[in-house]
């Protein structure tokens with residue numbers, strides 16, 4: 001075992017150490033060296049390999065008790081190629097527009113906007129066009145896309161910073177909409193990140209989170225081949241565990257919904273064919289986007305003051 005190289009951690013939701021193994025790859029990541037995992041991190045090998053996922057017996061969170069530590073992660077991410085455009089930008093834009101619409105149905109669009117990991121700014125662009133935000137606070141580690149991201153704000157006041165862990169530049173109580181799309185399940189300490197974001201929310205502020213759902217039909221069908229079981233996800237959520245994590249981080253009302261992804265139909269067909277071992281690379285297929293629920297969930301959480309105003313019900317025990 002080479003696991004002495006890696007971090008050993010308690011459950012990132014409740015802090016206990018009692019967990020049972022639930023999902024493992026044929027080769028376990030924790031039995032390999034950091035150097036030998038690099039090509040797997042970069043996706044160079046088709047073979048599925050990840051750290052074993054355990055279910056916390058106290059709170060039910062699915063997480064890796066052994067994982068990369070902070071410096072190892074920083075190093076791995078810095079060597080990662082920019083996001084590969086497997087899916088066309090039209091399909092990505094349609095998916096992200098849907099996310100913004102879900103947030104806009106509940107959030108006020110007139111305070112500051114905060115996003116962790118906005119990529120090139122699909123949702124930022126929607127927010128700039130359709131909202132009346134005062135200032136955009138954007139935390140994106142990939143400096144190569146900072147200019148593109150700044151352009152997405154359409155000339156609105158904006159601050160683009162590379163460190164996702166340090167939100168101290170954002171005034172407390174200023175944000176009416178905070179956004180994290182496929183970020184929370186990459187974090188070693190999601191509780192600390194959520195607490196930090198909560199202090200930035202206005203009393204009527206909303207946080208929108210998109211993550212995978214490890215209780216989804218797709219996960220049950222695909223089993224260990226479910227793509228979110230990978231080296232980039234130190235924990236994976238379901239509607240109950242993400243709700244409980246947000247309550248523990250001090251949020252008020254929490255609503256969890258399954259969300260749609262838009263995919264070009266040829267991409268889906270090729271992925272399905274690849275899964276069963278066929279190659280369709282030379283077969284022409286239509287490329288128009290279709291909407292599917294593919295095992296993602298969209299969570300909206302309120303700042304606690306708002307929940308207290310809306311109802312005087314007792315706090316939810318976690």
Ligand SMILES: [Zn+2]
Nearest residue numbers: 011014056059
């Ligand atoms: Zn736990």
